[in-house]
Amino acid sequence: xxxxxxxxxxEVHAELETHSKMFSxxxxxxxxxxxxxxxxxxxxxxLPGTLPVINLQAVEYAMMVGLALNCEIPPVNQFARxxxxxxxxxxxxxxxxxxRPLCINGWLDVEVTPEGGEPYTKRVRIRxxxxxxxxxxxTHVAGGSLVDYNxxxxxxxxxxxxxxxxxxxxxxxxxxxxxxxxQYLGVNSxxxxxxxxxxxxxxSVMHPDxxxxxxxxxxxxxxxxxxxxxxxxxxxxxxxxLYESGGEVQQATLGWDENKNRLVVQRVKERADExxxxxxxxxxxxxxxxxxxxxxxxxxxxxxxxxxxxxMDELGLNAYDARVLVxxxxxxxxYEAVLAAGANGKSAANWITGSLFSLMNANGFNREDIEKSKxxxxxxxxxxxxxxxxxxxxxxxxxxxxxxxxxxxxPARIVEEQGxxxxxxxxxxxxxxxxxxxxxxxxxxxxxxxxxxxxGALMGQVMRAMAGKGDPQVIKQTLTDLLEARRG
Amino acid sequence: xxxxxxxxxxxxxxAKLNLTxxxxxxxxxxxxxxxxxxxxxxxxxxSEIEPTASVLPLRNVFRLDEAGVxxxxxxxxxxxxDTEDNQFRVSAVLGDA
Numbered sequence: 001x002x003x004x005x006x007x008x009x010x011e012v013h014a015e016l017e018t019h020s021k022m023f024s025x026x027x028x029x030x031x032x033x034x035x036x037x038x039x040x041x042x043x044x045x046x047l048p049g050t051l052p053v054i055n056l057q058a059v060e061y062a063m064m065v066g067l068a069l070n071c072e073i074p075p076v077n078q079f080a081r082x083x084x085x086x087x088x089x090x091x092x093x094x095x096x097x098x099x100r101p102l103c104i105n106g107w108l109d110v111e112v113t114p115e116g117g118e119p120y121t122k123r124v125r126i127r128x129x130x131x132x133x134x135x136x137x138x139t140h141v142a143g144g145s146l147v148d149y150n151x152x153x154x155x156x157x158x159x160x161x162x163x164x165x166x167x168x169x170x171x172x173x174x175x176x177x178x179x180x181x182x183q184y185l186g187v188n189s190x191x192x193x194x195x196x197x198x199x200x201x202x203x204s205v206m207h208p209d210x211x212x213x214x215x216x217x218x219x220x221x222x223x224x225x226x227x228x229x230x231x232x233x234x235x236x237x238x239x240x241x242l243y244e245s246g247g248e249v250q251q252a253t254l255g256w257d258e259n260k261n262r263l264v265v266q267r268v269k270e271r272a273d274e275x276x277x278x279x280x281x282x283x284x285x286x287x288x289x290x291x292x293x294x295x296x297x298x299x300x301x302x303x304x305x306x307x308x309x310x311x312m313d314e315l316g317l318n319a320y321d322a323r324v325l326v327x328x329x330x331x332x333x334x335y336e337a338v339l340a341a342g343a344n345g346k347s348a349a350n351w352i353t354g355s356l357f358s359l360m361n362a363n364g365f366n367r368e369d370i371e372k373s374k375x376x377x378x379x380x381x382x383x384x385x386x387x388x389x390x391x392x393x394x395x396x397x398x399x400x401x402x403x404x405x406x407x408x409x410x411p412a413r414i415v416e417e418q419g420x421x422x423x424x425x426x427x428x429x430x431x432x433x434x435x436x437x438x439x440x441x442x443x444x445x446x447x448x449x450x451x452x453x454x455x456g457a458l459m460g461q462v463m464r465a466m467a468g469k470g471d472p473q474v475i476k477q478t479l480t481d482l483l484e485a486r487r488g
Numbered sequence: 489x490x491x492x493x494x495x496x497x498x499x500x501x502x503a504k505l506n507l508t509x510x511x512x513x514x515x516x517x518x519x520x521x522x523x524x525x526x527x528x529x530x531x532x533x534x535s536e537i538e539p540t541a542s543v544l545p546l547r548n549v550f551r552l553d554e555a556g557v558x559x560x561x562x563x564x565x566x567x568x569x570d571t572e573d574n575q576f577r578v579s580a581v582l583g584d585a
Contacts, residue, residue, distance in 0.1 A: 036573060285546075286547075
């Protein structure tokens with residue numbers, strides 16, 4: 001198995017979240033939940049006599065994505081017909097772009113954290129991104145297929161990389177970073193389970209002696225980033241296994257079978273696809289002036305990478321915290337709302353990436369669902385402020401956070417109702433410390449005899465004696481003072 | 489340029505046509521004649537002429553992103569030969585797009 005190097009290029013299809021379709025005023029609906037064929041018009045059906053007209057918003061969204069991916073936007077753009085014969089395509093061709101795509105020659109830096117390895121940054125070159133229309137949806141039933149054209153004609157951006165990706169971890173990191181950018185731009189929800197974002201790796205493996213690429217396969221039907229990772233890894237292993245046992249890889253399309261948890265071959269390609277592209281005669285050329293590019297460029301929001309740098313520079317966050325806070329737009333949004341409510345940046349970051357993420361994991365919440373919990377950003381900020389202000393110690397604060405998660409109550413109210421306020425009163429603490437020392441004479445003797453590690457045990461006894469509410473700083477000081485006094 | 493019989497069979501397959509061997513021979517000859525006309529055009533010197541991406545004088549024709557009213561589902565499937573659940577029903581399709 002040694003020596004083989006995976007070579008992966010990615011094709012991503014992202015639906016653009018416009019109100020109307022790519023080439024007509026037909027409304028765009030959720031193609032998973034909407035009743036079949038309720039968002040279809042004559043253009044979606046390709047009826048004779050219809051003419052497509054380009055959706056300006058879709059072009060601007062696509063330009064935004066291209067600019068965020070560091071692409072050039074060529075001045076002359078053209079649509080083309082891609083002909084193929086399949087029931088999901090009522091016209092018999094898909095309007096796409098061929099030799100004059102909207103975006104070319106970009107790149108995206110992605111941070112990769114391989115399992116058990118050190119994180120590193122990988123630059124993935126973007127070959128092109130072009131606009132096209134989505135196709136209808138087929139549901140296979142006994143003896144046939146049912147066709148729903150709600151999705152036909154929805155604006156679709158196809159983003160194609162160079163074969164720069166060399167592992168399943170890199171493939172996943174690329175898709176995650178790209179998804180994050182699409183979400184920040186507000187052009188795509190990133191919901192892979194609904195198929196609005198479809199990620200398809202093209203995979204081959206290379207031997208050190210190879211002078212050129214080997215046969216590649218394409219993997220489809222990947223409905224989450226996790227599945228992308230597993231399917232890519234499985235396909236790399238399958239190809240290496242075939243070569244090592246003297247076999248050959250056939251050019252094929254594979255799919256991920258969610259129930260069986262494995263790859264299945266969907267179609268073996270015996271001949272190259274022949275799409276007979278030619279310029280779309282129904283659509284005029286698209287000329288994109290440099291002024292227009294500058295205008296769209298100025299509209300770009302702060303992207304995850306810039307936000308991460310700002311969190312590090314302005315708030316002093318470490319690289320890890322900054323990265324996990326920006327990766328999901330919902331998390332960044334929640335964090336910034338917590339900051340706006342007056343919490344300290346570093347403390348809030350620690351509480352989100354630590355205790356809140358643990359609670360979310362334990363309750364089956366994805367990171368993007370952070371704003372769907374019962375805890376509001378305002379309440380979360382209050383909790384952080386209570387801890388920073390010394391009114392709550394960290395242990396008790398974790399308990400309060402659990403209650404907030406379950407009830408959605410304000411932290412101050414929970415503290416008051418459950419009597420959890422931190423005790424910093426030196427009199428009460430001195431009393432508790434003296435009592436613990438009196439009850440643990442032999443431990444005190446051992447400590448004074450040189451077993452300094454026992455300090456922690458005594459500290460714990462005092463915390464327990466105060467039901468976890470004592471201010472650890474004051475306890476530590478008092479305990480030190482009283483123990484040192486015993487030495488005298 | 490002469491089209492081979494194999495090329496004609498490939499084109500027929502893309503066009504979903506079943507041709508007899510006689511028809512393959514006939515169309516190979518006829519299509520070759522058509523291609524010869526284009527060869528005459530290609531012989532012209534066009535070095536002084538700007539490349540043309542489109543013959544339409546129009547540029548940048550857009551619509552604003554406003555949703556209109558779709559067809560009622562009954563109208564969508566009105567011409568279908570077979571339907572089920574407001575969807576077109578087609579016979580089982582082998583292969584993928």
